[in-house]
Amino acid sequence: MSDNLKEIRTNIKRRQLINKIFAIIALLTIFVALIILLGLTLQLIIQGAPRLSVEFLTSFPSRKPEQAGILSAWVGTSLVMLVTALAAVPLGVAAGIYLEEYARKNWIADIIEINVTNLAGVPSIVYGLLALGLFVYQFKLGESIQTAGLTLALLILPIVIVTTREAIRAIPNSLREAAYALGATKWQTIWDHVLPSAFGTILTGIIVGLSRAIGETAPVITIGALTFIAFLPDSPFNAEFPFIPFTSNFPWINFEQLFAWLRAPFTLMPIQMFNWVSRPNPEFQLNAAAAGTVLLIMTLMMNGIAIYLRFLFRRGVKW
Amino acid sequence: MVGLNSEKLNQGEPKAEVNNLNFYYGSFHALKNINLFVPEKKITALIGPSGCGKTTFLRCFNRMHDLYPGNRYQGEILLDSINILAPEVDPIEVRMRISMVFQRPNPFPKSIYENVAYGLRLRGENNRLILDEKVEDALVASALWDEVKNRLFESALNLSGGQQQRLCIARALVTDPEIILFDEPTSALDPIATTSIEELMIELKKRVTILIVTHSMQQASRLSDYTAFMYLGEMMEFDTTEKIFTAPAKKKTEEYISGRIG
Numbered sequence: 008m009s010d011n012l013k014e015i016r017t018n019i020k021r022r023q024l025i026n027k028i029f030a031i032i033a034l035l036t037i038f039v040a041l042i043i044l045l046g047l048t049l050q051l052i053i054q055g056a057p058r059l060s061v062e063f064l065t066s067f068p069s070r071k072p073e074q075a076g077i078l079s080a081w082v083g084t085s086l087v088m089l090v091t092a093l094a095a096v097p098l099g100v101a102a103g104i105y106l107e108e109y110a111r112k113n114w115i116a117d118i119i120e121i122n123v124t125n126l127a128g129v130p131s132i133v134y135g136l137l138a139l140g141l142f143v144y145q146f147k148l149g150e151s152i153q154t155a156g157l158t159l160a161l162l163i164l165p166i167v168i169v170t171t172r173e174a175i176r177a178i179p180n181s182l183r184e185a186a187y188a189l190g191a192t193k194w195q196t197i198w199d200h201v202l203p204s205a206f207g208t209i210l211t212g213i214i215v216g217l218s219r220a221i222g223e224t225a226p227v228i229t230i231g232a233l234t235f236i237a238f239l240p241d242s243p244f245n246a247e248f249p250f251i252p253f254t255s256n257f258p259w260i261n262f263e264q265l266f267a268w269l270r271a272p273f274t275l276m277p278i279q280m281f282n283w284v285s286r287p288n289p290e291f292q293l294n295a296a297a298a299g300t301v302l303l304i305m306t307l308m309m310n311g312i313a314i315y316l317r318f319l320f321r322r323g324v325k326w
Numbered sequence: 327m328v329g330l331n332s333e334k335l336n337q338g339e340p341k342a343e344v345n346n347l348n349f350y351y352g353s354f355h356a357l358k359n360i361n362l363f364v365p366e367k368k369i370t371a372l373i374g375p376s377g378c379g380k381t382t383f384l385r386c387f388n389r390m391h392d393l394y395p396g397n398r399y400q401g402e403i404l405l406d407s408i409n410i411l412a413p414e415v416d417p418i419e420v421r422m423r424i425s426m427v428f429q430r431p432n433p434f435p436k437s438i439y440e441n442v443a444y445g446l447r448l449r450g451e452n453n454r455l456i457l458d459e460k461v462e463d464a465l466v467a468s469a470l471w472d473e474v475k476n477r478l479f480e481s482a483l484n485l486s487g488g489q490q491q492r493l494c495i496a497r498a499l500v501t502d503p504e505i506i507l508f509d510e511p512t513s514a515l516d517p518i519a520t521t522s523i524e525e526l527m528i529e530l531k532k533r534v535t536i537l538i539v540t541h542s543m544q545q546a547s548r549l550s551d552y553t554a555f556m557y558l559g560e561m562m563e564f565d566t567t568e569k570i571f572t573a574p575a576k577k578k579t580e581e582y583i584s585g586r587i588g
Contacts, residue, residue: 188390
């Protein structure tokens with residue numbers, strides 16, 4: 008064997024060794040992360056499983072642990088998430104589009120960029136205080152579902168804006184130029200080409216944001232979420248056909264009733280859990296674990312819907 | 327005009343006329359006092375070494391530079407005696423009259439049909455019968471129809487590179503533009519696809535004026551009726567292709583043609 012070949016082989020051996028060491032370290036870290044996550048989830052599920060039943064989902068909280076349920080909590084969480092999504096998605100996506108496609112790139116844009124990024128790191132309790140001052144005292148929206156929804160929307164707005172911007176930035180300029188060269192306006196280029204291509208990533212950002220919001224406790228306690236509530240918001244719909252609350256005079260629909268739920272007091276899943284965990288009776292710990300399991304399932308379902316939407320949308324793009 | 331023998335150009339009516347065009351990227355003076363005729367229904371090739379400004383010049387014709395901040399035009403490009411560089415002319419108007427085929431095929435991630443129909447839809451055409459007819463015409467004219475007629479509603483991204491580029495030509499053609507700009511349309515393609523695109527362009531000049539930027543001198547000599555040689559942002563020489571390649575007037579042109587610079 009020539010000296011040269013020997014030298015090459017020793018060199019490769021040394022570098023391959025480092026390569027293998029790093030692969031092992033990476034594998035170990037992923038195992039640690041997975042085991043901790045699995046352990047926590049499994050413990051929660053095993054502990055809470057015996058309490059999971061239809062009654063648990065359809066009962067209001069109670070002083071007796073075996074009769075207590077999470078009806079008001081999961082309805083509250085679902086409605087607040089609905090308001091959060093309806094407020095944060097249009098605002099966040101529109102802001103992201105503006106910053107990325109329309110805004111001039113100058114120092115004002117830089118300042119806005121830094122601020123938006125920093126907002127994503129602001130502790131959530133600060134949003135709670137802001138919302139208490141602004142939504143509850145200033146706008147008099149009450150300690151209600153609408154206030155909670157808007158507060159959490161503020162909280163996740165930076166996440167939605169930043170992911171929208173990144174998704175839009177990842178669309179190659181050649182696609183935009185193709186549209187512009189045919190005479191498209193900026194809006195047509197964005198609506199027909201940029202947004203459809205960026206939709207998947209934007210949706211991921213929305214889900215990351217909503218998943219964060221669904222577990223938040225501090226800001227909603229600040230704005231006055233209840234810890235014990237034994238009734239549901241009034242239904243916007245009538246029990247009988249035609250369900251929508253029509254009235255005999257203008258504007259022919261009873262908006263008062265249709266949107267009454269927005270002003271209803273509420274509790275949320277994490278608050279209900281916290282309430283149970285802090286009780287001395289160990290039976291309540293089981294309830295908390297069961298509620299945690301339901302919360303996990305709700306989050307997973309939200310992710311599932313996003314994946315399904317993405318799949319549906321990919322097919323729906325006029326292929 | 328630099329090196330221009332105007333009698334020779336009488337063979338073609340000028341479709342566009344470039345007068346004292348200067349272009350700046352910020353403070354960088356990229357195009358210096360360019361003058362040129364673009365003869366109607368002929369192929370005019372822009373050649374020159376990398377960085378000489380030929381693509382920059384081409385992108386002035388559809389105001390592509392307006393998309394990015396800090397770019398500035400001076401002088402005029404007359405299209406039927408309207409200065410398309412004038413600030414009061416909407417770039418969209420210019421782009422609806424002059425279409426462009428890019429260096430890398432850039433079909434939309436939509437169906438083959440929607441790619442071609444998009445230019446018509448932008449013009450408000452939604453009548454399915456008219457769309458069907460015009461899409462077919464454009465695909466026939468771009469020599470793609472036979473290959474795609476049975477899969478018009480499949481994704482354009484499943485086509486080969488050469489087919490994608492012909493699709494981009496169909497997309498540019500469907501709206502009956504007055505000029506089509508080609509920015510090195512074959513540089514990302516293999517020789518066979520290149521040949522088919524070149525044959526297509528020769529066919530197309532019956533109906534549309536063509537301005538093409540090319541790196542390949544062979545391509546320029548095979549295809550074009552007129553050739554403009556650019557060097558360091560200046561128009562060195564413009565004449566019939568035959569004259570440029572057999573008896574160039576400038577020494578620089580001759581050096582570039584013979585491969586000594588570039």
